[in-house]
Amino acid sequence: MENKHSILEMDYIERQERIALKNCGLIDPERIEEYIRYEGYQALAKAILKLGPEGVIEEIEASGLRGRGGAGFPTGRKWRSGYLAKGGEKFIICNADEGDPGAFMDRSILEGDPHSVIEAMTIAGYAIGASKGFIYVRAEYPIAVKRLQIAIDQAHGMGFLGRDIFGSGFEFDIELRLGAGAFVCGEAKALIASIEGKRGMPTPKPPRTNDKGLWGKPTILNNVETFANVPPIIRKGSGWYAGIGSEKSKGTKVFALGGKINRTGLVEIPIGTPLREVIYDIGGGIPDNKKFKAVQTGGPSGGCIPKEHLDVKIDYESLQEIGSMMGSGGMIVMDEDNCMVDIARFFLEFSVEESCGKCTPCREGTKKMLSILDKIASGEGVMEDLDYLQSLGNVIKETSLCGLGKTAPNPVLSTLKYFRDEYEAHVKDKTCPAGVCQALLEYYITEKCIGCGACKRVCPVNCISGEKKQLHTIDPVACIRCGACQEACPVDAIIKR
Template identity: 60%
Template sequence: MSTIKSFDELKNLVTELKPILDMRENHNRNNLSKREILVCGGTGCTSADSLQIIENLRSEIKSAGLENEVEVHLTGCFGFCAKGPIAKVFPDNVFYVQVTPDDAKEIVTEHLVNHKVVERLLFEEPSLGHKKVEKHDDMSFYKKQSRVALRNCGHINPEDVNEYIGCDGYVALGKCISELSPEEVISEIKASGLRGRGGAGFPTGVKWESSAQTPPGQKYVVCNADEGDPGAFMDRSILEGDPHSVLEAMAVCGYAIGADTGYIYIRAEYPLAIERLKIAISQAENAGVLGKNILGTDFNFNIELKYGAGAFVCGEGTALINSIEGKRGEPRMKTFSSSKRGLWDVPTCLNNVETFANIPAIINKGASWFTEYGTEDSPGTKVFALGGKINNVGLVEVPMGTTLREIVYEIGGGIPEGRSFKAVQTGGPSGGCISSKNLDTPIDFKSLGAIGSMMGSGGMLVLDDSDCMVNICKFFLEFTVEESCGKCTPCRIGNKRLLEMLQKITDGKGTLKDLDDLRELATTIKSTSLCGLGKCAPNPVLSTLNNFYDEYLAHVVDKKCPSGKCQSLLSFVITDACKGCTKCSKICPAGCITGNVKEKHTIDTTKCLKCGACLDSCKFKAIIKQ
């Protein structure tokens, strides 16, 4: 597209493009010149052949002679990842799930040619007795969601800047540099109450103001896209589905604080997000909304990508800054804030992807609109990566103040296989494990902190009654020990000692004194570590000790794992259901199973390796774990 030379020209372009996107949103068949099929192009769906689905749909549409009537577009993540790949037909608003490349012919033939919905590809809503549902608005997964940061994901083509502009894209930037002073921009962000969505929850407007109040000179804007929590994909989905929202927000921040350069520090393990960011930056520069003399003004702002090498600690702000500078990725002493002395020792404003994604909407719709969502302490919405033992795995965005119960049982659809809920772990590996007694806790910064957990960047892992909380705690400690940069002693040595104690307990060698030592050491690490990784690493230990102490007692007193997950505390027993087929004795690597043909066999527990090979091989289910 040609360069946009003024804010007025941008607004005219929005007026021209907006109706096309509005028709898609409002499902207006009469005014839509072409029907459209949007297919999810996020990492999860592309790994399940969604790009081939797009090619097959286009081929079948051409074969049916509909190429002038129907268009197929790639889009960002719809959020319902458990049911991907997803294809949505406009203006019919029909939502197809678990689509395969082979389904393209039927969608074209039945839906587009014969005007019949393909029933077998519709979602079955459990809350409606597994009734087939055509529209996503009628699904419990979406009903309680409010999309602000994810507003364009699944709605526009992330590789087409025109589609972003058609959704008021870059209007916030144009408004700021043409109509508002930097002070007015910061005032609006402060009034919104937006807090950092990367984990710490620091007020965004206050951070911007701190950088802006430094003397004029070189300053930087940095976007933290180093999303390292296992199972977290909030930032990745935004960058893959709506990269321009982050670019626009960074430019707004640059104008507000007096910076002309921005860096996006992104994980090298996010190749699709990187590719789409490169496309978006190039398109934005060509359109004149990024680079030199933005929208014909004297405001300049350039953005560069910097790749992380997979270190979890580089999600911490000062470690990230060190990494951009080419130094070892480890945190700095907090003798001064990055807002005053950050990247290359100059004022630096650093926010994460989701925080930035909220900015254009706040500028366009106003702080008062944003505060209609959420709570007084935590305005707005929050994006969560919902996973684990939950029916509806995916990306959800809910108003702050929504309860954990609503997310688990209404949006998430409850626990699979009829099992019982045991815990939900929020905040990634550094978060806390919340038991059923706190399921009605509203999700906001203050409430989660009060029960020993944290918001974190937005990971939410659901656990059921088959999970051992001691073993889960050990799993998280293994991760944080591996990812510690080693700079400070409490984190480098203390977390290793915590892991050793947990290993001792799951091996059946723990004592009651170990439980006291575990709590004391975890508390010490939390209060003495240098950075957020070390300070939060003991959270799984402390929260499970507080909420699941009975499981720890079972491990150290009874020498039993109630959930049957700790191998060292298990015994394999052959029951009377044994038919004497001898298969288990033949497969046992330790040779500890004996018995005659057609007679019950026995296991010598002193020789048993507890590998489970016999359990897996027994077709009569005669072997059990105790």
């Protein structure tokens, strides 16, 4: 059979629909000419010369575009509120503070097609009447920062930024602001506080940032991927965009596939694509013939989706119904070797560390939940702990100040719901079915032992006994489960159970 030579011929690429990523991997991101060659800045020209501010907002509304940072707020409605907001000075902010573990969608767009974000922000500024935009980008993304600055300078040079854009009298400029990597700064109000030079902490809503945002002025804040969808919508029309996706959620979503999946990487799919298709047909399934256990979407704010729900269509509502969320686009696949208690603990630990500490439910509550999970993972848990986790999680969700706290319990609540048997195994049987939680494991020497003594020599607590050329044994009480013996054994006679 003829080999496939081009990426375009690959089945997993053919199943995708690239809108936000359309230029990524095709153009040189440091040359504005290449962006212009592929229809770049035509949307800005059309917005200013043909549509006018209201026309732009109507197009975005009609397209059905929703926030790709995860919450899914309708972008057109947001822009309209910015347009209607009173007050002379207004701001546009691009949230490029991508922080979910395993997520790199925004980085790819910024590195691969920075002009698309700059063009979109300028269109947004024109639509709502703002003359200044900020891109809040992580300092840990140096290549993105460098290419954004190059793109801004080039856009200035060509007159797509600056004064009197397309002869309309409209003026717009964009500056970069570097974030120091605090997860909470991805939250709109904390991000704004950080730009203002204050400590990045959220404040209660209302007022919403649309009315009182940066320096108290009306501010429209969108995520990188949301912006990247804007130029194609304006150029090709809302009707085209609204024809892609599901009934309630239009367009595409970019996901970063990671974890126990064959084809890790970035994919962009029409919203409404079944999860199974993404994991098996596009992602290539689970490596080493292992069994699929769950997929985690939405990072530390999301939940774990079990195999019963593999046929769920990926959209904002459907994922929320089953206890997860679309999130910014991290998709981490787990197989039979992953312990769900351990996974819940990993994500919760992230939220505990990143909690800004301002509101009590998030600061104290998540810490308490983590200590219960630690207890369960070390075999000290009791059945009441599971109910306590559940009720504590619900309280934190309802009473936290910002999105970080409101969603932090999700990884625990969703695993409790779908993998309760694993929690019960830790509590009742004091075992970890996946063989992950060290405290619940026992190292055991099987009949394969040749009595060479290699394990005995490496054991740091001298808990292995046995005569030369005889079967050795491990004292389970003294064993600290470091695993050194298993590594030293030349015949793989030592197992965990």
